[in-house]
Amino acid sequence: MSQLVTLGGIPLHPLVVHAVVVLVPLTALGAVLMAVMPKFSRRFGPLVALGALVSIGSAVLAKEAGEQLARVKPVTADHLRWGDQAPLWVGLFGLVVIVFWFFDRGIPANRPRPLWLRILAIVVVLLSLVATVFVLGAGHSGAEAVWAALIK
Numbered sequence: 480m481s482q483l484v485t486l487g488g489i490p491l492h493p494l495v496v497h498a499v500v501v502l503v504p505l506t507a508l509g510a511v512l513m514a515v516m517p518k519f520s521r522r523f524g525p526l527v528a529l530g531a532l533v534s535i536g537s538a539v540l541a542k543e544a545g546e547q548l549a550r551v552k553p554v555t556a557d558h559l560r561w562g563d564q565a566p567l568w569v570g571l572f573g574l575v576v577i578v579f580w581f582f583d584r585g586i587p588a589n590r591p592r593p594l595w596l597r598i599l600a601i602v603v604v605l606l607s608l609v610a611t612v613f614v615l616g617a618g619h620s621g622a623e624a625v626w627a628a629l630i631k
Contacts, residue, residue: 506530507607514600531573561617572610
């Protein structure tokens with residue numbers, strides 16, 4: 480069994496999940512704005528794409544650190560379900576956002592997006608919602624598992 484990774488004596492999982500819970504919804508908001516506003520996409524697309532990349536990494540790291548912590552402290556089935564799914568949806572969301580930005584950046588400002596890119600924009604919006612729901616579900620179930628018994 481591997482030793483629990485900590486920072487300053489605190490397990491890595493609760494530290495990393497804060498990055499996920501902040502970055503994913505913020506990146507999702509930026510992705511939705513990119514999808515509906517080409518001008519926003521041209522100006523802030525690189526930042527949103529970077530947010531998507533960091534979101535993927537932090538979601539995977541949170542899951543790995545959570546699995547390590549679960550070997551030491553039991554986890555609820557609800558949190559386990561949300562936590563297993565969240566990195567998959569965040570990964571798919573992040574990859575689609577990066578692909579969308581990569582192709583959208585090449586469209587001149589005086590031309591409309593091609594149909595396939597407008598369809599991809601709709602997919603970006605939908606995946607933004609799904610990824611955010613899964614991240615918030617995992618975060619809520621984890622916080623509830625830790626805090627519910629302590630504040631009753």
